[in-house]
Amino acid sequence: MKILRFVVTLFTLTTFSQTASADLVSQAQYVSLVQALTEKTALPLHRQFAIEAALMGDVMKGFCAAPTPAGQVEVTQRFHALMDAWQQVEPFRFGPVMTAPGPARFQFWPDKRGTGQRQLRQAFKDKDVTLTEGTTLATKSVALRDLQALETLIFVKPEVLLEPGSYRCAYASAIADLQRTQAALLYDTWSRPNGFAAELINAASSTPAFFDEREAAGAYVNALVSTLEVIRLQKLDRPMGLTVSEARTSRLENWRSKRSTQNMVLNLLTLQRFFAVEGGFSDLLRRVDKQEDATAAEALFDKVIYNLQAFESPMETLVADTKARSNLESLLNDLRALQTLIQEKIAIDLGLVPGFNATDGD
Amino acid sequence: MATDMQVTRRHILQTGAAVGASAFLPSPSLAQPNDSRWIGCRKLGDTHYATQFDTTGKIWTNTPLPSRGHGITVSPDGRTALIVARRPGTYALWVDLESGETLTRIESAPHRHFYGHACFSRDGTHIFMTENDTRSGAGLISVRDTSRAFEELDHFPTGGIGPHELALLPDGKTIAIANGGILTRPETGRTPLNLESMAPSLTLFDITTGKINTQHRLPASQHQLSIRHMSVHQNEIALALQFEGPRNIPMPLLALFDGVSLRLIDTPDALARRMRNYAGSISHDLSGDIIAMTCPKANLVTFWAAKTGEPLGQTRAGDVCGAAPGKKPGEFVLTARADILTASFTGHHADATFSRSQWDNHLTRIA
Numbered sequence: 001m002k003i004l005r006f007v008v009t010l011f012t013l014t015t016f017s018q019t020a021s022a023d024l025v026s027q028a029q030y031v032s033l034v035q036a037l038t039e040k041t042a043l044p045l046h047r048q049f050a051i052e053a054a055l056m057g058d059v060m061k062g063f064c065a066a067p068t069p070a071g072q073v074e075v076t077q078r079f080h081a082l083m084d085a086w087q088q089v090e091p092f093r094f095g096p097v098m099t100a101p102g103p104a105r106f107q108f109w110p111d112k113r114g115t116g117q118r119q120l121r122q123a124f125k126d127k128d129v130t131l132t133e134g135t136t137l138a139t140k141s142v143a144l145r146d147l148q149a150l151e152t153l154i155f156v157k158p159e160v161l162l163e164p165g166s167y168r169c170a171y172a173s174a175i176a177d178l179q180r181t182q183a184a185l186l187y188d189t190w191s192r193p194n195g196f197a198a199e200l201i202n203a204a205s206s207t208p209a210f211f212d213e214r215e216a217a218g219a220y221v222n223a224l225v226s227t228l229e230v231i232r233l234q235k236l237d238r239p240m241g242l243t244v245s246e247a248r249t250s251r252l253e254n255w256r257s258k259r260s261t262q263n264m265v266l267n268l269l270t271l272q273r274f275f276a277v278e279g280g281f282s283d284l285l286r287r288v289d290k291q292e293d294a295t296a297a298e299a300l301f302d303k304v305i306y307n308l309q310a311f312e313s314p315m316e317t318l319v320a321d322t323k324a325r326s327n328l329e330s331l332l333n334d335l336r337a338l339q340t341l342i343q344e345k346i347a348i349d350l351g352l353v354p355g356f357n358a359t360d361g362d
Numbered sequence: 363m364a365t366d367m368q369v370t371r372r373h374i375l376q377t378g379a380a381v382g383a384s385a386f387l388p389s390p391s392l393a394q395p396n397d398s399r400w401i402g403c404r405k406l407g408d409t410h411y412a413t414q415f416d417t418t419g420k421i422w423t424n425t426p427l428p429s430r431g432h433g434i435t436v437s438p439d440g441r442t443a444l445i446v447a448r449r450p451g452t453y454a455l456w457v458d459l460e461s462g463e464t465l466t467r468i469e470s471a472p473h474r475h476f477y478g479h480a481c482f483s484r485d486g487t488h489i490f491m492t493e494n495d496t497r498s499g500a501g502l503i504s505v506r507d508t509s510r511a512f513e514e515l516d517h518f519p520t521g522g523i524g525p526h527e528l529a530l531l532p533d534g535k536t537i538a539i540a541n542g543g544i545l546t547r548p549e550t551g552r553t554p555l556n557l558e559s560m561a562p563s564l565t566l567f568d569i570t571t572g573k574i575n576t577q578h579r580l581p582a583s584q585h586q587l588s589i590r591h592m593s594v595h596q597n598e599i600a601l602a603l604q605f606e607g608p609r610n611i612p613m614p615l616l617a618l619f620d621g622v623s624l625r626l627i628d629t630p631d632a633l634a635r636r637m638r639n640y641a642g643s644i645s646h647d648l649s650g651d652i653i654a655m656t657c658p659k660a661n662l663v664t665f666w667a668a669k670t671g672e673p674l675g676q677t678r679a680g681d682v683c684g685a686a687p688g689k690k691p692g693e694f695v696l697t698a699r700a701d702i703l704t705a706s707f708t709g710h711h712a713d714a715t716f717s718r719s720q721w722d723n724h725l726t727r728i729a
Contacts, residue, residue: 098553100550100553100554100555100556100557101547101549101550101553101555102550102551102553103553104549104550104551104553105550108549113548115548115549141549142549142550143549206609206610207609207610208608208609208610209608209609210609211609211610211638211659215609233408353680353681355658355659355661355680355681356405356681356699356720356721356722357642357658357681357682357683357721357722357723358640358642358658358659358681358683362432362448362449362478362526362552362590362642362723
C-alpha cells in the first residue's frame, strides 16, 4: 500500500512542469489579491468564529444553571456551530493566531502523546476547581482549555452534564467563556484600525508583520499548502494507517463528536474561497494568462469536497472499513495533486514559492 | 549534590576532553583530497533523508529519517555522524558514513526534547547535545557516551533559554553554545512564547568542570536578536542571528566573538533590508578568512571578511540555507531548494540538482 501511494505521488509530481515564472505579477496585483482575500475571507470568517464562540459561551452558561435534555441538545448544536466556524478559520495559520501560545490555545491537536486526555483524566479525578474559573483556567495547559477539551466534556459521558451543579458542566462553561474571550480578541486583532488586516493590505509599505506585498501574498499561499498538508497527512493519512488493520479511529480529529469529515470539508471550503472570491487566486491567475491552472485547481477543489461530502458514513467508520479504503486512497491522491498543483505550479506562476527554509526560525 | 557524583562526572568529562586527537584523524577512505563530500537533510515527497553527496551529484549514502532532520555533526574520525531531529524533535540517529546505516537511535529523556544540534568531544568518545527541559523551559546541554549507545551521563544548564547550535572550541574543553533565547513548549509547538522578554546569549561551557565559564550578550536594546547558529575558526566565532522584532526595522545579523567580546557587525541599511532579519546558516571557508551567511527568507547569500566583518558581496539563490566550506579556500558549498551550489563572493553556479528534493537548513562537510 505504501509503495502504491509513492508511485502515484511520483506520477503526480512529474505531471507538472517546473517552468520558472518571470515577474508576471505586478505590485498592485499582489496588493489587490491580499486585499480581496483579507476582506472577503479572513475578516468575515474570524468575525463568524467570534460570534459563534460568544453564542457557545452564553448557551453553556444557561444550560449549566438549569440543565435539561433540551438544553443539552442546544449545547451540542452550538458546539458544532462553533467548530464549524473554527474549522473555517483554522487555515489562517499566520498573524494573530500565532501570538503566544499559538493556535493550540484554540485547538491542541494532533495530540500524539495523549497529553490532553491524560491531563483531563487527572482534572476529573481531582475535580480541580481552578479549571472552573476563567482567570485561573487561562493559566493552565492549553490542552485543558481548548476546543478538544470542550468536546470531551460535552460528548463523553454526556449524562453527567445533566446532574445539577456538575463539575464537568462548570468546567465546560469556563472553557466556553475563555474561548469566547480568545475568539473576540483574535477578531479584534485582525479588524481593529491598524490591525493585522491593515498590515496585510498595506504590506507594500513594509509593516511590522510583512516586509512587502509579496510576503503578504505568500502568507496565503503558505496557508493553502500547509492546510492541505495537514488535511492529507494528519486528518486523513495518519488515522487510516497503511492498512485497514492499522487504522486508528482515535487519531481522527474529532471522533468523539463524529465531525472529522466535516472539519476537512470546512477547511477546504476556506481554501476554495481563496480561489473563488472576486479578486482571489483564480482571477489573478486568469489575469496573468494562467487560466488552465485556475481551472485545474477549481476542478480539484470541487472534486475533493464533493467526494468528502458524498461519503454516506462518518469518517469514524470509514477509516477502518475495507470497502471504503480505495475511495479514501483516491481522496489522498487528489489532495496531494491539489497541494502539488498549488505548491509546484501556481506558486511558481505567481512568484510566490513557499520557502521550505524560510517558514520559521531555526 | 554528592561529592562522589561530582568527581565521577568530572572524571568522565575530563577523560573525553583529554584524549589526543591524533588517534582519531579522519579515515583515509573518507578523506581523499578529490573526494570531498557533504551531508545534509532533505525532503523528498513526504519522506526525509540525510544524504551524503559530492559535487558531481553522486549520492554516497541516503539515510531515511523518522521526521525532518536538522543539524548533522561528523565524528572526529570521519566515519560516523549524528543527525539530530528538528526542534522540538526527540530523536537523533547515529549513522555509519560508509554504509548510511543507522547504528543507534537516541531518544530524548522524558520531559525533554532536542534542539537540533550536537557536537562531539575531540576524541569522539562523548557527544554534547542542546536540549529543552519542557517542565522548566531551561536550556540544557547533555553529555552522552558514544561507546555505550549514547547513554546520557549527565546534563547541565546552558544559562539560557532555547540553546541551539553548539561547537567545541580548539582548546578541546570549551563548548560555545548559542542560547537563542526563545521559549517554546511541546504543547504549543514552535510558537515563540517570550518575545518580549527573550535574552539570548553566547555561553562558553567548560566540559571538564560542567560549569559555564563566561556568558556574552548583545546590548539590551537588541535582546530580540536571537543567537542561533555559529561557525568556529581557531578562537573566533561567527554568529548568525535572527531578529524576532518588527519586520520593518532592518537589523544586522552577523556578530563576531574574538575570544573576549561579542560584537554586532554594523551592516549597511540597504544590505540589512535585503537580508530580511533572518540568517539560516553560517560557515567559514577552508582558510577561515571568509564567512558565508545564508538568508533564506531573502533568497540571499552574504559573504563577509572573517576578521573585520566587512561585507564582501552577495549572491541570490532561491531558498538557499545550508552552507559549508567548499573544496578550495574562498569557496562554499550551499544547498538551495533542490540544488547544490558552489559559491564565492563573486557569484555561484549549480553543481547538481536532486530532482523533487528540498534541501533542509544545514549542510556539513565530511572530508
